[in-house]
Amino acid sequence: MSAAAPRKPCCVPAAASAPPPLQQAMPAGQAAPAGLLCIPGGSFAMGTDGTEGFAADGEGPSLRLDMAPFRIAATTVTNREFAEFVRATRYVTEAERLGSSFVFYLQAPERFRVQTGAAPSGLPWWLDLPHACWQRPEGPGSHIYHRPDHPVVHVSWNDAQAYCAWRGVRLPTEAEWEYAARGGLEGRRYPWGDELAPGGVAQCHIWQGDFPNRPAGGWQPGATAARSFAPNGYGLYNVAGNVWEWCADWFSPDYYRDPAARDPRQAMPTAARSMRGGSFLCHESYCNRYRVAARGSNTPSSTASNCGFRVAADPA
Numbered sequence: 001m002s003a004a005a006p007r008k009p010c011c012v013p014a015a016a017s018a019p020p021p022l023q024q025a026m027p028a029g030q031a032a033p034a035g036l037l038c039i040p041g042g043s044f045a046m047g048t049d050g051t052e053g054f055a056a057d058g059e060g061p062s063l064r065l066d067m068a069p070f071r072i073a074a075t076t077v078t079n080r081e082f083a084e085f086v087r088a089t090r091y092v093t094e095a096e097r098l099g100s101s102f103v104f105y106l107q108a109p110e111r112f113r114v115q116t117g118a119a120p121s122g123l124p125w126w127l128d129l130p131h132a133c134w135q136r137p138e139g140p141g142s143h144i145y146h147r148p149d150h151p152v153v154h155v156s157w158n159d160a161q162a163y164c165a166w167r168g169v170r171l172p173t174e175a176e177w178e179y180a181a182r183g184g185l186e187g188r189r190y191p192w193g194d195e196l197a198p199g200g201v202a203q204c205h206i207w208q209g210d211f212p213n214r215p216a217g218g219w220q221p222g223a224t225a226a227r228s229f230a231p232n233g234y235g236l237y238n239v240a241g242n243v244w245e246w247c248a249d250w251f252s253p254d255y256y257r258d259p260a261a262r263d264p265r266q267a268m269p270t271a272a273r274s275m276r277g278g279s280f281l282c283h284e285s286y287c288n289r290y291r292v293a294a295r296g297s298n299t300p301s302s303t304a305s306n307c308g309f310r311v312a313a314d315p316a
Contacts, residue, residue: 012244012275013120015156015302019097022162033167036071036313037235039180043067045187046178047256048293057295058253062187065175065264072172072180072312075151075226075237076245077163079144082134082152085163093134094156095303101132101154102304104281106212106221108138125212126304137222137305149225151243151308157273157300160246160309171248172312173265174255174295177276181240181292183233189291191232191239203229204241206290207283221280223306236310239277240290243308244298247274251297272297279306 045062053059085091095101102120105113105127112129120126129139134154136142144150155163157171164170172180183191190196192203205224209216223243231237239245249255249266251274266274274297278290289296298307 012279012296012298012307013102013123013126013302013304014272014299015098015102018301019094022092022097033169034316035074036169036311037074037180038315039067039070039072039176039234041067041069042179044179044182046175046293048291050189050293052288053291053294056253057289058255059293059295061256062293063256065179067175067179069315070172070176070312071315072176072236073169073310074231074235076243076308076310077152077155077160078149078226079134079152080148082155082163083144083148085166089162089166091159091162091166093154093159093303094301095133095154098301098303100128100130102126102302103129103132103137103139104212104221104305106215107305109141112139132305133303147225149227151223151226151238153223153243153305153308154303155246155308156303157246157298159303163309164311167311169311169313171246171309174247174249174274174276175264176312177239177245177247177310178292180234180236181232181276183231183236185233189293191236191292192230204238204290205229205280206241206278207281211281211283211286223280223308240292241278241282242280243277243306244275244279244296245277246307246309247276249274251275251295255295271299273300275307281306 043066046065047060047062049060049062132139208219227237250270251272282290
């Protein structure tokens with residue numbers, strides 16, 4: 001890790017304030033779904049000793065860890081799945097309670113690009129757009145009707161926890177996420193190998209063009225379907241790019257300094273929760289956090305148009 005590399009805020013804006021508390025009782029949860037992928041226990045090298053990341057992210061040093069078996073979803077939670085949760089529980093997300101969420105400016109209609117909310121410091125390409133939420137991903141006038149199988153976005157870590165409690169699952173730890181995302185490949189940069197686009201064929205959904213103002217012709221910012229591209233060796237889709245995925249851990253740049261040797265989890269509270277995988281806004285020129293060892297973070301109540309989650313569970 002290059003000591004000179006600062007921690008760029010990347011494409012994960014933090015909410016300036018928390019929404020009002022949720023005043024509702026959650027119904028009892030369900031049994032964990034049967035369709036989760038079974039990941040065998042084993043040993044793997046977590047993190048990286050490379051220099052292409054950001055020192056302040058704490059991507060290394062690489063550590064060999066022992067992992068117990070667990071289960072994890074093949075995809076991030078979709079709009080269809082989250083809608084089932086909302087219908088069953090009448091849950092109101094934090095973006096809905098706050099009244100706004102962050103939308104990348106090129107996703108929003110031009111009439112909304114005259115900013116009404118303050119842009120996050122150092123991230124002028126984000127709009128704090130009133131009424132943007134999981135049902136209206138690009139703000140007023142948009143909807144998920146034709147995107148049932150796309151990742152749900154504009155969900156906070158707290159929203160993800162509420163879904164997990166109802167569904168009988170949990171968020172994966174960072175160690176579980178990376179172990180599963182590697183798909184059995186040891187020490188590779190991406191879930192499929194070390195080359196970003198082998199043979200010129202894209203393997204993931206990340207920014208194409210000059211970030212952040214000049215996307216390549218025909219490329220549109222926004223998440224693709226949850227089962228886009230080929231799955232990795234364990235059957236997981238889109239663990240590089242598309243949307244950021246919340247993990248169970250509190251985020252700490254010192255994660256690798258003294259973890260447990262088996263099934264580690266950062267349980268000491270900090271200001272942020274961990275995120276993995278990068279998003280459709282990642283680009284090598286600014287943020288290359290779509291690598292399998294890369295780490296991100298945000299405050300638990302933050303939401304944006306490139307943030308979702310994947311669920312996990314203990315062995316059946």
